[in-house]
Amino acid sequence: MTEAELRDLLTELAAGLFARGYSVGSAGNISVRLEDGFLITPTNSSLGRLTPERISKLDRDWTHVGGDRPSKEVFMHRAVLTARPEAGAVVHLHSTCATAISCLDLGGSDRPIAPLTPYFVMRVGRHLPVVRYYRPGDPAMEHDIHQAALRARALLLANHGSVVSGKTLTDAVYAAEELEESAKLALMLDGKPARELTPEQIEELLGTFK
Template structure:
């Protein structure tokens, strides 16, 4: 896919996420890996109103070389994409249920979203680390995010929201949507007795089959 096509896809998928309430106002940001750099949503931009031509362009060293100024959380995307060389995109949202989980998950531990459905396991994996709270835009979180991303495709920023990677932009968006649905189910069923979770062998089978 050409850079122009990726820019158009980023704007289209950003609008889809915004229109369905996965981000509000200027919350959330997205990055896409290019052969020689990165695309990133601009700072203070709405995912629902992205202009493909103004999306930020960064070189391979993460220097801003074109388009509008990139998100203030560029270091967040750098932390994930350097930790996961197989990832082609990162989606950071403030989606309601995943953010709610980020407010109750233990900082520095794993979020308590049980394996209720196969697609959560297939798209997110076995672990969902919760990085300790940092002020939005605080580059000091980069090390903690990098360490968490080494072990997981997705993570939560405490009291902030989800960060999800994928092999492509479409895969990252699909995984972010799956995480939001899994978080909603986890909260809906939190106090319901007898909830059936996938067993360890079932989880192992899904991961062995789908990676």
């Protein structure tokens, strides 16, 4: 896709996330890898009210070169996109159920959401690390996010929200949506005798849908 097409698609998909309550106010941000740099949503902008031409552009060194001033959480996207060279986009949301899961004290588990459905495994992955709490916008979290992203396509920021990558922008958005719905299922089934996918079923899914 051309840069102009990606700007239009980012605007369209972000508006869809906002319309369904996956982000509120100016919460959340999205980035896309380009051949000559990156696009990222501007600071203090609403995902529901983006303008394609005002989306921030960064060069390959993550220097702001066009559009409005970029999100204050550029470092978060840099951490994931440098850890995962195959990723083409990153979506960071404060969606309600995933954020609720991120607030639970799970004792350092990297499986805060059980593998309940095949689509969770296919789109989110086997692991979902939880990065310890940092204040929003604190660049000190970049190292921990990078380390978590080396082994997982998606992660949770403790008491904050989700960070999800995908091969394309559309893939990343679909995965972020799947994570939110999986978090909702986990909360609905909490304390009930839920049937998780077995290790064998997980391996079959990962082998079939790489």
